[in-house]
Amino acid sequence: MRGEREVAGLRCGQVLEQLSEYLEGELAPEVRGRIEAHVRACDHCARFGGVFSAAVGALRVVLRGSGEQADAHARLDDLLGRLER
Amino acid sequence: MSAEGARAELRSDGLPAVTPSDAQLLERTARGDKSAFGEFVERHRGAVFRFARWCTADAADAEDVLQQTFVSAWRAAGDVRAEHGARPWLLSIARRAAAKARQRHDERRSRESSIEELGEAAGFGDERFTPERIAQATEQRTCIEAALTRLAADEREILVLRDVEGLDGAATAELLGISLAAQKSRLHRARLRWAAELRTCLDQEAQHAR
Numbered sequence: 001m002r003g004e005r006e007v008a009g010l011r012c013g014q015v016l017e018q019l020s021e022y023l024e025g026e027l028a029p030e031v032r033g034r035i036e037a038h039v040r041a042c043d044h045c046a047r048f049g050g051v052f053s054a055a056v057g058a059l060r061v062v063l064r065g066s067g068e069q070a071d072a073h074a075r076l077d078d079l080l081g082r083l084e085r
Numbered sequence: 086m087s088a089e090g091a092r093a094e095l096r097s098d099g100l101p102a103v104t105p106s107d108a109q110l111l112e113r114t115a116r117g118d119k120s121a122f123g124e125f126v127e128r129h130r131g132a133v134f135r136f137a138r139w140c141t142a143d144a145a146d147a148e149d150v151l152q153q154t155f156v157s158a159w160r161a162a163g164d165v166r167a168e169h170g171a172r173p174w175l176l177s178i179a180r181r182a183a184a185k186a187r188q189r190h191d192e193r194r195s196r197e198s199s200i201e202e203l204g205e206a207a208g209f210g211d212e213r214f215t216p217e218r219i220a221q222a223t224e225q226r227t228c229i230e231a232a233l234t235r236l237a238a239d240e241r242e243i244l245v246l247r248d249v250e251g252l253d254g255a256a257t258a259e260l261l262g263i264s265l266a267a268q269k270s271r272l273h274r275a276r277l278r279w280a281a282e283l284r285t286c287l288d289q290e291a292q293h294a295r
């Protein structure tokens with residue numbers, strides 16, 4: 001990987017591999033601590049970590065507003081109104 | 086989320102009004118109570134439609150999936166166990182309907198790439214791909230949504246379950262019928278792949294703007 005290095009006993013690729021688990025808070029404290037030590041000393045990982053977390057946040061914000069489509073919901077109401085037990 | 090069991094709220098006269106749980110609404114639905122079913126539909130329709138829309142990536146298919154899901158829910162209301170909310174059950178019905186709908190279209194397959202390749206495509210080492218660029222993209226929405234439509238179905242599916250519907254890892258693994266470890270890996274790869282598509286879309290926009 002471009003600019004790959006080893007800091008705090010981890011290569012950038014190993015940090016990259018665990019980024020989602022890091023964001024979800026799913027890592028054991030010692031693994032978390034090593035990743036944080038790497039990122040403090042590695043500007044590539046610091047920058048990419050910021051971008052990745054912003055991207056995941058953006059996905060959440062934009063898509064959560066995408067369940068509205070009035071005509072589809074109106075047609076669902078019509079259909080459900082006709083259901084019989 | 087209001088789907089998680091019964092909650093007590095105060096009414097204007099000070100007496101507690103209880104919001105019925107999904108399980109209670111389904112029990113009443115099974116006895117033919119249409120207003121209970123109406124409340125149930127209202128609670129979940131947004132999530133089901135969102136999931137259907139991004140799983141099928143086709144507006145007409147998404148509407149079919151929405152309708153099939155709630156018609157199935159009406160029919161199966163008496164058979165479901167929903168102590169922890171009915172959302173995962175509904176999404177699994179929607180998922181099967183979406184898979185059928187997708188068989189009618191050409192489907193993109195997810196390609197195998199190493200994490201390193203995915204990371205570089207997603208902008209590792211690229212100083213121009215910044216949180217500020219992503220904030221701009223969030224306002225316009227176009228690239229955020231377009232990037233999702235370029236993913237394979239199993240990638241879109243897991244992103245919507247985890248990042249949009251907010252299911253946790255265990256619930257998602259169960260719904261998809263995969264192990265927790267496989268679920269973690271699929272989520273991470275899907276996020277990287279999506280970030281790579283987002284980056285491509287933003288680059289193309291920047292070139293057009295020149």
Ligand SMILES: [Zn+2]
Nearest residue numbers: 012042044045
């Ligand atoms: Zn690094």
